[in-house]
Amino acid sequence: MPTTLEFAETAYTAYGESTGLRTHDGGPMPDWDELTDRTRLAWTQAAGAVALAAVAGLTGVPTGGTGPDVGDVVLVPVVPDENNGAAVAPAIVTRVWSRSTVNVRVLGDGNAITWRTSLTYVESLDSALPGAAVWTWTGGES
Structure with missing residues (x-):
């Protein structure tokens, strides 16, 4: 099972593939290893939230605020x-x-x-x- 950090990197890569490796404002996307710790943490938190939602959907176990x-x-x-x-x-x-x-x-x-x-x-x-x-x-x- 991938770690949340690995999920985050996968999501970041998929985002880059969908935008032609461009950021939200049209600039070039840095490689994952070039991101600041804060930006990697944000992607990791987002990936973790998605993973928890998927687990909740599959198991019925409440997550997050529920x-x-x-x-x-x-x-x-x-x-x-x-x-x-x-x-x-x-x-x-x-x-x-x-x-x-x-x-x-x-x-x-x-x-x-x-x-x-x-x-x-x-x-x-x-x-x-x-x-x-x-x-x-x-x-x-x-």
């Missing part, structure tokens, strides 16, 4: 008998391990308030078993 934060409300599958008959409950994110893994405090419709740890993101809870260690965004349920 990643979970402490305090976000998400949905988790629960045992209906312990949640007044409902198979899904809201939960508050209490710890973010990664863009796809969180700890939550479940706010079920009953007396029990439980902690759930290391829940993994899924696109939908439609096929999740009650109590499974998964979460999804609110509004994601059909």
Whole structure:
């Protein structure tokens, strides 16, 4: 798998090929190795954003500004008998391990308030078993 820096150089080369090796203002494009550190960093950040968007599209794992934060409300599958008959409950994110893994405090419709740890993101809870260690965004349920 190429590094983000290698993606950036590939993108820069493709940009040059599409513009006849001309910059945005018509000047000649320098070689990748002649770019300033700041310009290479900008291309690397752009390439990283594109790579994250591609991963999100392929996996359904949120990226960028859509990643979970402490305090976000998400949905988790629960045992209906312990949640007044409902198979899904809201939960508050209490710890973010990664863009796809969180700890939550479940706010079920009953007396029990439980902690759930290391829940993994899924696109939908439609096929999740009650109590499974998964979460999804609110509004994601059909």
